[in-house]
Each structure stands twice: as C-alpha cells, then as structure tokens.
Amino acid sequence: MKFTDLVDINALRELCQSFTALTGAVTAILDLEGTILVATGWQRICTQFHRVCPQTAARCRQSDTMLAGRLNSGERYNVYRCQNGLVDVAVPIHVSGEHLANFFTGQFFFEPPNLDYFRRQAREFGFDESAYLKTLAEAPVFTETQVHSMMDFLTRLAQLIGEMGLARIHLVDVNRELQHHQAHLAELVQARTAELSLAKDEAESANRAKSTFLAVMSHEFKTPLNAITETSALLRRADGALQREQWLDQIDAASGRLFAMVDSVLDLSKLEIGHLVLDRIDFWLEDVMGRLANDIGPKAEAKDIELIFDLSPDIPTALVGDPLRLGQILFHLADNAVKFTAPGGEVVVCAEAYTVHSASALELHCSVRDTGIGISEVQQAMLFRPFAQADMAASTSRRHSGIGLGLVIAKKLVELMSGLIWVESTSGQGSRFEFTVHLGRQPTDVRALAQAMVRVLLPRQLLIIDDNATSGRSLQQTLQTMGFGAEAVLSGATAIERVQATEAPAFDLVLVDWRMPAMDALATIRTMRSLVGETPVAMVIMGTARELAAAKQEAQETGMPASEIAGYLTKPVMLSSLLDLMREVLMLQRAPTGKIDPVMH
Structure with a gap:
C-alpha cells in the first residue's frame, strides 16, 4: 500500500x-x-x-x-x-x-x-x-x-486523509464486486428486476446522503478554520497583552472544535474497519456521570435548560468495562438533547440495572429524555445511518452545528458492548433515547458500603422545594427508596403552608432550589426560619455552580447569617454528593451549639 x-x-x-x-x-x-x-x-x-x-x-x-x-x-x-x-x-x-x-x-x-x-x-x-x-x-x-x-x-x-483514502479503495473494490454480482443475477433472474431497482434507489439515496454529509463537513470545518485565520491576522496587529490573550482563547476554542470533529470522523473510521478495541477496567458509574455533568452542564446552563440525573439508588456502581466509551455514548445523546431543546426545557439522564445476570455481570439500561423539538417517524428512520442527520435539509444550511456522526458512533459503541439502542419520539413533544450495555461487576463495591453507613441517619424527614417537578420527584424517589421520609413541593409558598400546617417542625433537612419564581431560596429560608424558631432544621440551597456562587454572594450582601444556610448542593445532584452532605449536615445538627457551618457539595 x-x-x-x-x-x-x-x-x-x-x-x-x-x-x-x-x-x-x-x-x-x-x-x-x-x-x-x-x-x-x-x-x-x-x-x-x-x-x-x-x-x-x-x-x-x-x-x-x-x-x-x-x-x-x-x-x-x-x-x-x-x-x-x-x-x-x-x-x-x-x-x-x-x-x-x-x-x-x-x-x-x-x-x-x-x-x-x-x-x-x-x-x-x-x-x-x-x-x-x-x-x-x-x-x-x-x-x-x-x-x-x-x-x-x-x-x-x-491520518484522516489516509484513512478516508483507504475507505475509498475498499469502497471501489466493494462496488466493483457488487456490480459483477448484480450483472450475473440480472442474467439469471429477471423476476428480481424490481428488487434490484429498489436497491439502486437506496444506493443513490445513500450516495446523496454521503455527498450532503461531505458538504456539511466541509462547511463545519471551514467555520473554525476561518476563525483561526481571521484571529491570527488580528493577532499579528495586536498591541495589548489582554487583547492577544483573548484572541488566543478564540484560536484555542476554534481548534478544540476542529479537533472534536476530526476525532469524530477518526472514531467512525476505526469503528467501520473494526480497529476500535474496548477497555475492560474497574470503574464507578458515578464517576462517568460526574464527567458527563461537567461536560454537558455548562451547555445546558447557557441555554437555561434543567439537567437532571435520575440514577436508581440500588444500581450497582462498581462496574467493569470501558468507562470512556460508555461516557462517550451518554455524551453524544445528552449533547444532542441539549442542542435540540429550547431554553426553559429539561434533559433527564436515567440509569438502572436492567438485568442482573450474576454477581459478576449485569445489563445496564440508560436513557436520555428531553423536552425538545422531537423527531418525526421519517427522520427516526435516518437517525443511526452514517452521513445522515435528522435535522439535515436538502441544502447545507442547517439550524444546528455539527457533522451528524454522534448517534452513529453511539450506536456502534453500544453494539460493541453487546447492547441495543432505540428512540421513542413525537415531533414537537421531545425525545427519549434508550440503550442497554453489558458490563461486569466488581467483587466489592466500597461506595455502596459507604452509602450504607449513611443510613445510620434513619429515620430522617426531608422536604424538597424545586419548581421543576421532574427534578424534585427524582430526588424524592431516590431518598424514599433508601428509607428516608421525603416530600417534594413546587414552590416556597407551598412549603411554608406545609410547615404552618404542623404544630412542630416535621422535617430535619430542607433542600431548596436556588432559582424559583415568586419566592427564591433566600426568601423561602428566611420565612421558614421564622416559623421553626430555634428547632434545628438544616436548610440547604441547590443549584448549578454558577448559581451557588450567586447565592452565596447575595446571602452575604443581604446580611443573612451564615449559620442559617447549612450547605450548598451542586445540581445536577449526584447520589454520593447528596449522601455525603446529608451525613455532614445532619451530624453537625447534633453539635452542642446547634449552629451549622455551610457545607459545599
């Protein structure tokens, strides 16, 4: 060669x-x-x-x-x-x-x-x-x-050019062999003319899809390349160090986008020719979800989309397999969900043990649900095909960036893990992508043991205040499954009515979402503090990292005593972070002073 x-x-x-x-x-x-x-x-x-x-x-x-x-x-x-x-x-x-x-x-x-x-x-x-x-x-x-x-x-x-050239040679050989067989079959079986005509139409459709993909890829590659070229020209004329730093940041961002697209094409190329081999190492599911939250969270926050993780509390978390590729599947699905969901919507990532085969193996079932634009039946038939994308029109002008390979790569990775992937969607009503993968289990789950230690806090009662019903319900179900008493309400006003309806405080811990309409977290906490008096009820604010920073600053500016806020919990809420915070906050309640130092998670 x-x-x-x-x-x-x-x-x-x-x-x-x-x-x-x-x-x-x-x-x-x-x-x-x-x-x-x-x-x-x-x-x-x-x-x-x-x-x-x-x-x-x-x-x-x-x-x-x-x-x-x-x-x-x-x-x-x-x-x-x-x-x-x-x-x-x-x-x-x-x-x-x-x-x-x-x-x-x-x-x-x-x-x-x-x-x-x-x-x-x-x-x-x-x-x-x-x-x-x-x-x-x-x-x-x-x-x-x-x-x-x-x-x-x-x-x-x-490497990309060479791999595409190699694929081209293979394609020529395959096409040559296909043409030979088609000619031979045409001579022997005239009755299959209609079937051959259909195959020809499908081949032409695939060729058009590939041509459209190549045109889109060319356009997407040119965008960061133009940014690099134009910014480099500006950089040559820059005077101040700050200005140069900003333009270098723009070059880095464009280069990162370009590298991501090149990596997608290389990954697909490796998958197509069978050169991608999965790792089999010990990992923890919550680490995979944590990295996903770090990668997708800022994108969701920038679009004002609620990102929610709904992980079954009894799911084994100490697993054996390829965490990088599992995370890649989830990333492509969640990235698409955020991309096609309008501001104010929500994206929910779920995981459960679909089938526990033995003490050393299980089938993991994950899903990514969004409240986005949905997918029609015609578009669903094209979703997992190479070089096709549901939002691709006949021209190369599209509303959403990207080269349309994420779902194709996700499907091939799922199949490498002996699983299945499918979608349920209605146009205009959101989508739900689901997949299963087969993984091993570690002999001992040290994190499960740590979670079991937290249950010494039982029985404790918790109140969740979150205007997003899905987020509040998910957190409530997780806590109830572990044996805690948990109740979820949609507003601060409802929570206050709930507290007023009881003679004594019925809750040991209150989790309050920072951003709520009408009455925000600080106003809710102030009012509830006045109702419970000296009774030690721990109150925790939930929000994204940016929201929690704003919450602490506003609490300081408005003169709220630090002891009134027991801690801060980062959204999307991960089970390990929640349990750690509960242990620290509820144990601190037993201190002789009755005061609670804020805890960050």
Missing part, C-alpha cells in the same frame, strides 16, 4: 499551501523511497544560501539524515536544531498502523535569532551579509507549544 494510492496529492498540496499561508511554516511530504510528493513555502535563507553553499548544504543533509533516522523511534514527531541555526521537524505518517510517508516542516526558530551568530556565519561562508540577514528576517519564530499544536493537527489530518 502506497501513500499516493490513498490521497489526492494535488489536493494535499493545496492544503499544505494553505497551511503555509496561514502559519508561515514550510511543508514537505516524502514517501518511504525519498520521493518528494509535496513541498511548499521553503524559506529563502535555505534555498538561496544554506542549500547552495557546499559547507552549509552538508549541514542540511546532516539534519535530514538525523530526522529520517529518528522516524522509527515511536514518537509522534521529532525536532532537530540544524547546525545552520534553524529548527527542523519530522513526523511519520501512519495509516491503519502502517508507516507510509514522512512529513517535514522547519526552517523556523524557537526564539528570535542571534544576529551576531548569523553575521559570523555570513562572513565564514562568504554570503552577502545584507541579503543574508534580510532572508533571515523572513524566517518565522514559533513557540514549542505552537509547534506541538501544529504537528498534532497535521498528524491527525494526514
């Missing part, structure tokens, strides 16, 4: 020329026989001086030899400082684990060049000093971090 068989060299040369124009870095791609396939933007200090003079040319050859010798060392790329004073970099290009070509860049500096050194070099080799220093000034200066980022991007991009 040759690199030239997998890629369009002219297109790759244009890409390298664009890269050189954007960054100022030169490029060269050579096959393993040493044939130069691409060369762009070489600096004049090398082409007009170093590569011309016999003595300095020998140094250049030494640099090429050293870099070529290091390409099989297993490193992603190698850096060598040429004796002529510049830096060169070499990157091996691998496709499906096979070393096919080498990428070279260089002719730059890691710091501003030492002019005295190059003046001495000009005199030593008889160069015209003025012309030599003029070409020296044209060579760019990059930091090692910039070089690492450029090499990481180019290595991934070269």
